[in-house]
Amino acid sequence: MTKKLSTIATLLLCATYLLWPITAIAEKTMYMSFQKLAFYFAEAENKYYLVVYSTDEATKPGKFDTDNVHIMLESKDGQKNTISQKDLIIINLGEMFYEQAKQYTYFKFNLVIDNSGSIDDQALGTVQTVLTQFINNLPVSFEGQVIKFSTDLNKSGFTKDKQQLINFINQPDNRASTALFDAVLASLDDLKFAEDSIPLKFSIILSDGKENASKRYNYTTVTDFKNLVVSTAKEKSIPLFIVGVTDDVDAVLLKELAGFGLYQSIKDFPDLDKAFKMLEGIIKNTYIFKIPAVGKLENLKKLYIVKESQVTPGKYETIQDILME
Incomplete structure (x- = not known):
């Protein structure tokens, strides 16, 4: 094993507030x-x-x-x-930007996106623009997945095709409540059985609000949920990079969920590009x-x-x- x-x-790494x-x-x-x-x-x-x-x-x-x-x-x-x-x-x-590098998979990740009703059309447009640029700027030796969450989850498959991920990011979805806990646990479930030959696995999670709709997993308290996330991420070597946007998030909880990963607090959506530029830099x-x-x-x-x-x-x-x- x-x-x-x-x-x-x-x-x-930058003027944006970071907690490691x-x-x-x-x-x-x-x-x-x-x-x-x-x-x-x-x-x-x-x-x-x-x-x-x-x-x-x-x-x-x-x-x-x-x-x-x-x-x-x-x-x-x-x-x-x-x-x-x-x-x-x-x-x-x-260095993995040349055409032949596409045959390798050196990192596997999912991008978990809050698609709840609290994000207005203008903010949603900013999210789509920033994430499209982020995907386009990634090295090509990867497999990626997008998980969009509101009351329910909508998941793409894992793919090496950047355009497929971008299309999934930009397609319209129902925008209602915030099943944040379901989305976080689903992201770990989809990564924890990745092949040993893939050296790096991680999840990037973006949210602007508090949990209010999860129903898929068996835990009785927020503490149970937090402990499950942190222990699974540590055991399976999956860093969580969490971006909380606006003051409406539960920053204390998100910091704890990040565990050995990274939590970033962004004041509002126009600053979102700073967070993803930083993550892009870590990867490169x-x-x-x-x-x-x-x-x-x-x-x-x-x-x-x-x-x-x-x-x-x-x-x-x-x-x-x-x-x-």
């Missing part, structure tokens, strides 16, 4: 060039998959010299194994490392992204250290 570990740490829950990795690691999105063992390939995104200018695409990158694995008994660059596969999602600055597996996953204590010293060959300088917790 695939074993997964994942976390996202604190980051302030602080985790053990942020508190204990010594370097802050990357943040981890996922780390797990892909049994079929006998490889570790490490997914990180750049938080430092020196590791942004175009500046990060992946030809001099190695991985050092430290076990709990103190032993260290260095994986040479020639044995690694390093993929930057921001994401790197996937395919690492030959060494030993059992549960025996790993720490992983180091390192580069060989130009002054002293055979010595390594740490770019990022990541705790396996």
